Amino acid sequence: MNxxxxxxxxxxxxxxxxxxxxxxxxxxxYKEFSQCDPDTKVAILQALDVxxxxxxxxxxxxxxxxxxxxxxxxxxxxxxxxxxxxxxxFPEPMWGKKQREGQLALELTAFYQTMAKTLAQHCx
Amino acid sequence: MNxxxxxxxxxxxxxxxxxxxxxxxxxxxYKEFSQCDPDTKVAILQALDVxxxxxxxxxxxxxxxxxxxxxxxxxxxxxxxxxxxxxxxFPEPMWGKKQREGQLALELTAFYQTMAKTLAQHCx
Numbered sequence: 001m002n003x004x005x006x007x008x009x010x011x012x013x014x015x016x017x018x019x020x021x022x023x024x025x026x027x028x029x030y031k032e033f034s035q036c037d038p039d040t041k042v043a044i045l046q047a048l049d050v051x052x053x054x055x056x057x058x059x060x061x062x063x064x065x066x067x068x069x070x071x072x073x074x075x076x077x078x079x080x081x082x083x084x085x086x087x088x089x090f091p092e093p094m095w096g097k098k099q100r101e102g103q104l105a106l107e108l109t110a111f112y113q114t115m116a117k118t119l120a121q122h123c124x
Numbered sequence: 125m126n127x128x129x130x131x132x133x134x135x136x137x138x139x140x141x142x143x144x145x146x147x148x149x150x151x152x153x154y155k156e157f158s159q160c161d162p163d164t165k166v167a168i169l170q171a172l173d174v175x176x177x178x179x180x181x182x183x184x185x186x187x188x189x190x191x192x193x194x195x196x197x198x199x200x201x202x203x204x205x206x207x208x209x210x211x212x213x214f215p216e217p218m219w220g221k222k223q224r225e226g227q228l229a230l231e232l233t234a235f236y237q238t239m240a241k242t243l244a245q246h247c248x
Contacts, residue, residue: 031187032176032180032187032188033172033173033176033188033190034172034173034176034177034180034188045169048157048158049157049158052156052157052158053158056156056158062195062198063155063156063193063194063195063198064156064157064158064192065191065192065193065194065195066157066190066191066192066193066202067189067190067191067192067193067217068188068189068190068191069187069189069190069191069217070187070189071186071187071189071207071214071215071216071217072215074186074187078190083193083195090195091195091196092195092219093191093193093195093217093219095216095217095219095220096219096220
């Protein structure tokens, strides 16, 4: 477990990667997003918004990627990733065909420390 | 262009596939979801909700998948896909490694016809 933030509705975890990559889980074991209670939906969307803006501001990535699959783990969780022209998979999704050996050297630890504080401020 | 529904905020297109697969675009050329105006955000989320519920009710899929990448086309659009244990890629994402020759025979045309009406009812 690599939990960055948790409240009574959502839990945010770090995915270890060359890129900034966070996962937002519902605390309740909902299978699909449309089945979440309204408060959980809002909490997930608010966290997505806060994280995306922080990634854009901190890293100026080529693109933000958002995904919610859950085919292996059928519980609601959203991936949010900052993508770069020279990461190992761009422009393919992170689940696609590897394009190159990525040479990114991003300050991920500092970003996640700040992100934990920002989530606590914005998401209670 | 394979447009199923459009209003002044969003456009819903069909992705030709063995699975039920729709794409929701913002009409305005926003690059990132967090940069959308509030009305566009709500319209996208409302369409996602309506489509996901219709896919669940009609097909009883193993899982719904949602994704917003835009690495090739940097304009906000969300993919929403109904996934099945025997589709060609499950449990990998539709952008992952092919697992088998899928043998689905779903009534997609009828679903999309009904979906167009449902979107018009719920999304104005």
